[in-house]
Amino acid sequence: xxxxxxxxxxxxxxxxxxxxxxxxxxxxxxxxxxxxxxxxxxxxxxxxxxxxxxxxxxxxxxxxxxxxxxxxxxxxxxxxxxxxxxxxxxxxxxxxxxxxxxxxxxxxxxxxxxxxxxxxxxxxxxxxxxxxxxxxxxxxxxxxxxxxxxxxxxxxxxxxxxxxxxxxxxxxxxxxxxxxxxxxxxxxxxxxxxxxxxxxxxxxxxxxxxxxxxxxxxxxxxxxxxxxxxxxxxxxxxxx
Amino acid sequence: xxxxxxxxxxxxxxxxxxxxxxxxxxxxxxxxxxxxxxxxxxxxxxxxxxxxxxxxxxxxxxxxxxxxxxxxxxxxxxxxxxxxxxxxxxxxxxxxxxxxxxxxxxxxxxxxxxxxxxxxxxxxxxxxxxxxxxxxxxxxxxxxxxxxxxxxxxxxxxxxxxxxxxxxxxxxxxxxxxxxxxxxxxxxxxxxxxxxxxxxxxxxxxxxxxxxxxxx
Numbered sequence: 001x002x003x004x005x006x007x008x009x010x011x012x013x014x015x016x017x018x019x020x021x022x023x024x025x026x027x028x029x030x031x032x033x034x035x036x037x038x039x040x041x042x043x044x045x046x047x048x049x050x051x052x053x054x055x056x057x058x059x060x061x062x063x064x065x066x067x068x069x070x071x072x073x074x075x076x077x078x079x080x081x082x083x084x085x086x087x088x089x090x091x092x093x094x095x096x097x098x099x100x101x102x103x104x105x106x107x108x109x110x111x112x113x114x115x116x117x118x119x120x121x122x123x124x125x126x127x128x129x130x131x132x133x134x135x136x137x138x139x140x141x142x143x144x145x146x147x148x149x150x151x152x153x154x155x156x157x158x159x160x161x162x163x164x165x166x167x168x169x170x171x172x173x174x175x176x177x178x179x180x181x182x183x184x185x186x187x188x189x190x191x192x193x194x195x196x197x198x199x200x201x202x203x204x205x206x207x208x209x210x211x212x213x214x215x216x217x218x219x220x221x222x223x224x225x226x227x228x229x230x231x232x233x234x235x236x237x238x239x240x
Numbered sequence: 241x242x243x244x245x246x247x248x249x250x251x252x253x254x255x256x257x258x259x260x261x262x263x264x265x266x267x268x269x270x271x272x273x274x275x276x277x278x279x280x281x282x283x284x285x286x287x288x289x290x291x292x293x294x295x296x297x298x299x300x301x302x303x304x305x306x307x308x309x310x311x312x313x314x315x316x317x318x319x320x321x322x323x324x325x326x327x328x329x330x331x332x333x334x335x336x337x338x339x340x341x342x343x344x345x346x347x348x349x350x351x352x353x354x355x356x357x358x359x360x361x362x363x364x365x366x367x368x369x370x371x372x373x374x375x376x377x378x379x380x381x382x383x384x385x386x387x388x389x390x391x392x393x394x395x396x397x398x399x400x401x402x403x404x405x406x407x408x409x410x411x412x413x414x415x416x417x418x419x420x421x422x423x424x425x426x427x428x429x430x431x432x433x434x435x436x437x438x439x440x441x442x443x444x445x446x447x448x449x450x451x452x453x454x455x456x
Binding site: 087145173238 | 251252254273274275276277278280281282311312313348351352354355356357358359360362363381384385386387388389390391414454455
């Protein structure tokens, strides 16, 4: 294995005639990276690039030295990468234990069967504080509870790379430490977490590096205290 | 005026709302906060009529005159921003359309909504607030996914819309620290029960008290 965990070189993405990313270059090793920026600045698009969900119009993106354009999205997931979405995507018709167990791939299970999957799922539901709802049908959950189920789906896979899109938005502040714990567990295993977040207090608390995007360009990168206090960066966000 | 009395909702054996009573005067914003799963969204859905209560009554929520913004950024992916605005206006009787422009200048008119970011979709869905004169405003998360600057603008826009329409407003929101600036009262739901109903203005200065309340 050579090179950085994730490397973006001059990445440009055009979506529906709009430039979502323009010439973004960045590299990440391990730890916790937060992407901040105004609405529509390209934050989620970076996560979509890393999940193989959008095509680059220019530049290259690689994970562990492998060029992403050569790997289909489902195989990217098998490389130990897990992600959440802003609006949760869970299976409505099953209970939440099943929802979490279903996130485990055969590789994740390493030859173990369903009973091991359920045991791991229950441990992850405990980690996000939803153990009492394990048997509840997902369709009856609230928005915030669904986000925690998604987080459990990431937690259960013990991913090497976790991509989290606004993990605390829509959550009660009492749940923030749960999210911070899941994040730090990935980092503590020597992994990389990339999160998109508008809550700067949370970012200060969990991130070791902050990357600022504005109108599809990288406008700042560094320690949280540096970037979040950088007047030029905040000025580039304008009234947005 | 909105009057909710003894509202209870039981779904799949879960007691989601438990004897909730509240009243909201015209032009008042009630900020409703609480833990995830406390029953906040269920309260709005039941007042709107999307869910039937197991017990209790709602008065002052006549169909057709209620503005309800559900969670989940509901926009039409294939319609552009300006097509959404035309659609929003067409749903409101001409006599009830105010002359004000939508707070839309931030979004490109011709962009299909499907290509917008999550925060931009939220902005577009919420901009429907500026069309028509609702008699009741129900909002399930106004600022989720919005940047700090947009949060402030959207909350101020809600204050203006509430003042202009004279409608009672129920705002479910997790960004309580921001939203308390425009609210008249703060209500806390906990495990389906209303455990606090207090004036919002004193909490703008008394941040220690506000932090205490947020731990409820």
